[in-house]
Amino acid sequence: MSQDNHSKEYLVSIMFSHYDRNNNGNLEREELEQFAENEDLEELCRGCNLGHMISYDDTDGDGKLNVNEFYMAFSKLYKKSLHTQIQLDRSYVGVSVVSLDKSLEVNHISARVGDNVEIKCDVTGTPPPPLMWRRNGADLETLNESEIRVFNDGSLYLTKVQLIHAGNYTCHAVRNQDVVQTHILTIHTIPEVKVTPRFQAKRLKEEASIRCHVAGEPLPRVEWLKNDEALNHDQPDKYNLVGNGTKLVIKNVDYADTGAYMCQASSIGGITRDISSLVVQEQPTPTTENEERRFFSFHNWGILVYEPSTCRPRHEIRSTDVIPGTQEYVCGVQGVPCSWGRAINVANRYVYVSQPDKDRVLVISEIQMVIVDVVPTDKNPVQLWYVPSLDQVWILNWRNEKDIDVKTVQVIEDAAQKKKHRAIRPEPIDAQFDIIQNIYIPEPQASLLIVKNVLVYSRAVLHGFVVIECQEPVTNRPTGQLLLDYLTDTVLAYKPNLLGKPTISPDSRHLVTLDKQDTGVTLVPMV
Known part of the structure; x- marks a missing residue:
């Protein structure tokens, strides 16, 4: 009986929304009569018309039916029908007719x-209906994400939002998906600014x-200041701005040009400045060398460390050198070439x-330029x-000399700390470790995308969307690209x-696909 009443509740809700052609939350006589004429309802009952509801059920006498009056009309009808069958189910408390102000259908939010x-x-x-929240069709309550919660009062709460949370969120009554409110969430960041050189x-x-x-x-606006005052750019013989203002050239310097030059970036996220100092003098003071800026190049005979400003070698680690604290060679005895995989910078x-x-x-110290740790791994890291x-440093082990078959994943924790490290395995998937085809860790979030049953050749993240190029596991035949929502894993599009x-531009604003063919490489730009 209760289930039957809920079905009628939903039906009446749909009827009210359907009859209310102007969406003002009331039913006028003209609306009801026009609907009855269009649907030929008079043929069902001679002498009766939907407009007669105004005469019998307009309890406040304003010439129209509101939600409660419409409900009461059908409530009386249900009671008469149920009385002839069995006693009215006391759990039936009424019909919930949902509504939404037209001006609130789209809500813009910035954070x-x-x-x-x-x-x-x-x-x-x-009465107030239970609500459901969705993003790209996915029920947010089923995501099991700690930063996304739906409260009992129907409100959605997002904790410590990131750029990936930007997008459209919709809410509607559980039993009525016709009345939907869309919330467009825009996320902005505090501008980041870094000037070089500092002095x-x-x-x-x-x-x-x-x-x-x-x-x-959004992309910040760039301004230059000198000693906290706006720089006068209308001096082409003195100042030249290059690259949308991201490079300042000061020509023919004199003593008056000495000062603190500030690059200021401003947006809705705030204002950020960074300072570069310029000193003009007869005999310039030599600038101190940045000890942390070094280039490491890896050769079959060992490692060569360069000073980038002069491109001169500073230090070398030979393949036959013994690793400090061990009895192992860097690569091997004389004549054994080195074999390198991938090198990464960890916290400078x-x-x-x-x-x-x-x-x-x-593990090589950038300051000391020596090997300080050796971390054993699975086969072929x-x-x-x-x-x-x-x-953390994540490792993908091929287990074979070629990129075939499944792989394993290991993690080195506290990677930037001075300690003895070891590689550990993460929690297994489906009680197995050796089923991984590839992993992808987008920046700057520390989330992990693990792909099974399909070989991911490359992938990219653009403002909360994940673009994946897929290949068949055995033949390596390309099968197109998938567009996923990063937050819900919903497949939004498939481009066979x-x-x-797919490659993302450095500013994360453009997506370019490199299509390798026999005749060369074709760039496919996409916004």
Whole structure:
């Protein structure tokens, strides 16, 4: 009986929404009569018309039916019908007719990365209906994500939002998906600014240049200041701005040009500045060498460390050197070439480099330029990723000399710490470790995408969307690209004819596919 009443409740809700052609929350006589005429309802009952409901059920006498009056009309009808069958089920408390103000159908929300966001659903009814929240069709309550919660009052709560949380969220009554409210969430970030060099000394009449790297969402506006005052750009003989203002060139410097030059980035997320100091004098003070800026190149005979500003070698580690604290060679005895996998920078302190043929990862101190740790791994460690937020290095082991068959994954924790490290395995998937085809760790989030049953050749993340190029596991035949929602894993689109490697531009605003063919490589730009 209760289930039957709920079915009628849903039916009456649909009827009211369907009859209310102007969506003003009331039923006028003209609306009811016009609907009855269009649907030929008079043929069902001679002498009766839907408009007669105004005469019999308009309890407040305003010439129209509101939600409660419409409910009462059908409530009386249900009671008469049920009385002739069995006693009215006391659990039946009425019909919930949902409604939503036209001006509230689309709600725009703006938040900053790291904020907590609460979104209220304005879909109402009498009595209040249970609500459902969705994103790209996925029920948010079933995601089992700690940062996404739906409260008992129907509100949606997002904890410490990131750029991936931007997008559309919809809410509606559980039993009525016709009345839907859409919330468009926009996420912005505090602008990031970094100037180089921090300090420079120039002689009279020389030229000075300052670069300013700016990042943020939305893209910040760049301004230059000198000693906290706006720089006068209307002096082409003195100042030149390059690359949308991200490089400042000061020509023919004199003593008056000495000062603190500030690159200021501003957006809805806030204002950020970074300072570069310029000193003009007859005999410039030599700038101190940045000890942390070193380039590591890996050869079959060992490792060569360069000073990038001069491109001169500073130190070398030979293949026949013995690793400090061990009795192992860097690569082997004389005549044994080195074999390298991938090298990564870890917190500007260490360089991690894999040696697939020796089943290990070497840890090199960037300051001391020596090997400080050796981490044994599974067979053939090839790929390395560093996750700064977790201070972890993830390893993908091929287990074979070629990129075939399944692989294993290991993790090195506290990667930036001065300690003895070891590689551990993460929790198994389906009670197995050796079923991995590939992994992908987007930046800057520390989330993991593990792909099974399909070989992922390459993938990219663009503002909360994951683009995956797929290949058949055995033949390696390309099968197109998938577009996924990063948050819900919902497949949004499949492009079987888009073949190639998806690549994201450095500012994460453009997606380009590299389509490799026999005749060359074709770039397929996409916004």
